[in-house]
Amino acid sequence: MPNPFAYWLARCSNATTDPAAPLIERQKAVYETLDRVLTRAVDHLIDTQDESGAWITPPDPRILETGLATYALAVTDATDPAVVAGRTWLALNSVSLQHDPLALMIENAIRDIVLDKRVELNLDRPELQNPVLRWRTAMLQALVLHSGQWDAIWSGDADERLAQLRAELADRYDSARRDRLRKWTVIEVAAARLLVEHHVGNAEAVRDSVATIKAVQSPDGSIAAMPVSTAMAALALGVGEPEGEALQRARAFLIAQQHDNGGWGLIPCHGWDTVVTIWALRDHPVFREKCLPRAVAWVQTQQRDDGGFTYSPTLEPDLDTTSAALSALEGLVEPERIERALGLYRALQRPDGLWNTYYYAKDVPADDCVARVVGALNRYQASGAPSTTAATRWLAERFSRGEEFLCGYRNRPHTVETVGAAIGFDHPAVQAAAREVAAAQNDDGGWGQRADEPSCASATGAALSCLVHTGLIEEDALTRALSYLDRTQRADGSWAGPPELLGPRPLLSYVPAESHAVVVTGLMAVAQRHSPCLCGCSVAEHSAAVDGIHLVRNQR
Known part of the structure; x- marks a missing residue:
């Protein structure tokens, strides 16, 4: 399987004759670090994938x-x-x-x-x-x-x-x-x-x-x-x-x-964990070969008769996990499965154009769930998905007012990334929020769940994804962030982390597989922006992009 960064690493080795040598030389360490960190992260997923095809990682005791x-x-x-x-x-x-x-x-x-x-x-x-x-x-x-x-x-x-x-x-x-x-x-x-x-x-x-x-x-x-x-x-x-x-x-x-250390934790969330892992790495060549087929096959077994998916096999479906599955499975499953899921959103869309997370009649819309629903349904508008106009407007208005968002993760960069994917990364409110994220980078190169909090891998990965997609990633910030993830990555390719998943609200839990997926989503955002093997464009197109526009330097 080809190294996704082979082209750039080879180009770096010939930097003395390449007209773009100064920029390429500066990027050599970036590509080497990105390659090393992402390879270890994917190897961790290869090693921990269950025989069923899912990732089953018990949340930490609390x-x-x-x-x-x-x-x-x-x-x-x-x-x-x-x-x-x-x-x-x-x-x-x-x-x-x-x-x-x-x-x-x-x-x-x-x-x-x-x-x-x-x-x-x-x-x-x-x-x-x-x-x-x-x-x-x-x-x-x-x-x-x-x-x-x-x-x-x-x-x-x-x-x-x-x-x-x-x-x-x-x-x-x-x-x-x-x-x-x-x-x-x-x-x-x-x-x-x-x-x-x-x-x-x-x-x-x-x-x-x-x-x-x-x-x-x-x-x-x-x-x-x-x-x-x-x-x-x-x-x-x-x-x-x-x-x-x-x-x-x-x-x-x-x-x-009971865990060996005497504690108990949240129910394993392998439905959600597997879906977001697919979503994060479906375009990575090694992951596609080693993990993707079994993972997709397992997720399909979790679809319920009404078209919904659940975050854990023993639970009832919810619209948040189903929207994540729609995004992760795009182009990977039979259209009939997609249509069944879309039918659920047609049936459960509220009169105001929004969606709740659960089927519970008195449930209320959660901002990040609505954002994931909008992002998923926008992929299928040509297939008759329900309109997301009202939901997009609702998200944009709330985000523009700076209201505290009701989200499933205590991870501000992840919130900005999630909302940006729904209402547009060029939206003024998203751009403003992303600039705040950029300014919150810690001295160690990472980001915390909130500004001025200690760095953690998941917030750093989410910040990378957010800043890449909003066009605000700077060369120095990228280099320092990758260095932080490289230093803090454990030998098995994973990272430690603080509790960040809300469940049951307002209590937080640390779910290793979910946080891992957030980190690799950020790494993949960087990789797809800078590696032709991962983004699908030609080497010439990528050369022009890297030499000219993809890294924002000294422009803040």
């Missing part, structure tokens, strides 16, 4: 899953080795890696409940008016009640607070099916309701919640393989039906999912 699983298991056996290991992990990893104040409060409270410490909560925060965020704290309140700390926290109005929580959970439980809540959310609601109703002695409500949980429980004992949902189910079953077989199956699943 306090949320570890705390809930440990607490649930301790209800029926506090001496279980899994409980001891979970408590040990929490003690050793007691500092939350979250950034959002509400996420910090949630993780700190769960950790303190498990470690028998006093819990501190402030549920009068303005952001809790958001119904999605309010639900997170309602579940937390149920845990506080079960742990025996309710009166200590709300000594002045404990009864009033409890009555309010009961009413809220009862209403949410009754409306769950009507509103098409995802099944794992239904179980979390049922479990929280059970804990509260058990506290007040409502045996009928307890039996009803137990029946709901058992009806949804999978044969492997889990709730859609979700550690959080399964832990809540196990906790509720331990209270409501402690001698039942359903509890034993839920416990067995949780124990099997």
